[in-house]
Amino acid sequence: MASAPTVEPTEALIGPLSWPVKPKVKLGMTGAEADLTDTEQAFQDMAHGFAATVMRPIGEKLDRLTPEQVIAPDSPYWEFREKYLALDINPVTLSELPPADLGKILPIIMEEFGWGDGGLSVTIGACQLPPLLTLMFGKQYLLERYPVDLIGCWAITEPDHGSDALDPSKQIFHAQGNYGRPNCVAKLVGDKVILNGQKSAWVSNGPIAEVCVLYSAADRGNGPDPENGVVMIVPMNTNGVSRGKSIDKLGQRPLPQGEIFFDNVELSADHIIAGPEEFQRAVYAVHCEANGQMGAIWTGSARAAFEIAWKYAHDRKQGGVPIYRHQAVAQKLFHMYRKVEASRALTRRVALFNFTQPVPALQSAMAAKVTATQTAFEVASDALQMLGGNGNTREYPIEKILRDARASMIEDGCNDILAIKGGFQMMDPDLL
Incomplete structure (x- = not known):
């Protein structure tokens, strides 16, 4: 058996370590993510700012209205819509990006939108689908008749x-x-x-x-x-x-x-x-796109729930100490964090793969959607439990996030059906 090649030790390979005596890393809002490029960071900052200042506050207002009030002429929905259009983020402008860049940037944008409000993120996604399918099937003349800024x-x-x-x-x-x-x-x-x-x-x-x-x-x-x-x-x-x-x-x-x-x-x-x-190909195409975006949106929603619980655990005191000091709370927060990280990693990996391959993998898009929506519901449920009675009140948005996430496990294909279809998509008939 051949021996392993020898590697000459160098300072770059083995140190010396410059870590603190007691190492500890404070992660940013998207966890253990590699540094973003300047372009990616600019898109994230823009999307997060919009989510924080427009989507979250307007989403909370709309949540308390009747369905008729949500679409009324004086509804805050139209303020959201006007400010979203000003961002100029749509299939036409995004199609100018190279596929590898788009595969990285789109899930970043949609995660931030999902962090702001899940329902408003889905309304954005639905607006994108007519022009997106038009572009995918080479029918640009229809965009001249029905511009990208239409609902x-x-x-x-x-x-x-x-x-x-x-x-x-x-x-x-x-x-x-x-x-x-x-x-x-x-x-x-x-x-x-x-x-x-x-x-x-x-x-x-x-x-x-x-x-x-x-x-x-x-x-x-x-x-x-x-x-x-x-x-x-x-x-x-x-x-x-x-x-x-x-x-x-x-x-x-x-x-x-x-x-x-x-x-x-x-x-x-x-x-x-x-x-x-071309019908079955068109169903495959829209399903890949929709499930991929759902993965990013609901990863963002799960992150929002985790952040609220994490902050609350520092502030809320029981037994004379912040509840974060209690082992059960620290353990629960770790598992919430773990699920959000796993959902983000899968979603971004699938997006990059599907945007850079000749044919996207539907089973992978489904895996991202099912994982993210299930994660959003579980993390929001754990967050509500951690907040106790406060979690049931509208003072904290956890109860809203939980309701929104519950619906996500049904829309764009209910998770149970996606799991069956995804399993069959993985089948190799040549081995049967």
């Missing part, structure tokens, strides 16, 4: 079809199951598309959107086909488009969500982004 939404799930709408390949479908009739159908007739039906109450930005990226079953004359559907841009002011009321819900209350109805909506075929032959 966007993504309509895919239906009253009778939830997370299975994200599974046109039927990886999670039971062999004896029957999909049934789609609730929304796009009939392709010559150079026109005629839409009829509805999308579910969970369309993010549905009540206020100006443009929609619609995923629908397609009918090419032989009946609706949910496996080979159509993806298209739908301007929401088109005749025949209507909306349901904003839903009242447990968490993410600053995020307007509601049904969209289509009654003989007629559009030219050039509104199609991806036709039946």
Whole structure:
């Protein structure tokens, strides 16, 4: 057996150590992260400042309003929207970055937004999807008609079809199951598309959107086909488009969500982004993007909950000492910190991989989403427990973060379904 190569000791390799006698590192807001480049740091500072001064205070105000008040003309939502547009962060401007830079910068931005407010972060993400899919499928002419600063939404799930709408390949479908009739159908007739039906109450930005990226079953004359559907841009002011009321819900209350109805909506075929032959690829693409961004958003939300608990443990006294002095509290904070660090590491690693590879890995995007949302809920729950009775009050935002995080484990594909589909995505048929 060959011996290990010898290495001449040098001062650079072995020291001497310049550590303090009792070493201790005070980590920054994103933990054990390597130094950011000047560009990355600038984006983080900008996003964090916006999250702290705009998103968090406005999100707390919106959380206490009715769904109707959230979208009313005098709602703080519109102040948030105006200030967000001033940042000029959107798929068009971000697409100017090299893929490796984008893979690092986007999760940094979305983590800071998630730290500010989970629901408002999702409204930002939903706005990005129509122009993003337009760019991904080379339909830039649609951006000239429907600019990037319009309020966007993504309509895919239906009253009778939830997370299975994200599974046109039927990886999670039971062999004896029957999909049934789609609730929304796009009939392709010559150079026109005629839409009829509805999308579910969970369309993010549905009540206020100006443009929609619609995923629908397609009918090419032989009946609706949910496996080979159509993806298209739908301007929401088109005749025949209507909306349901904003839903009242447990968490993410600053995020307007509601049904969209289509009654003989007629559009030219050039509104199609991806036709039946490209439909499954388009579902894969949007799912990778959405789950990747969810990983970053809810890592930020988990970090927010951890920071509140960490500060509280220094301030709150029980038994004559700050509660941080109690072993159980220190242990709990360590595990909260550990989960946030693991979620961030996975999310950023997946983002960089997916932006720099020829084809992104859907199972990895799903892993980031499931890990981050589960982490956000667990960390927020532990934080509320640490704050005791105070955690249940609105004086501290923990109860809001907990409600927001609970919803995140269902949206963009519920975690249970994502785990099944992700497992099948990992399968190698050649080994079976």
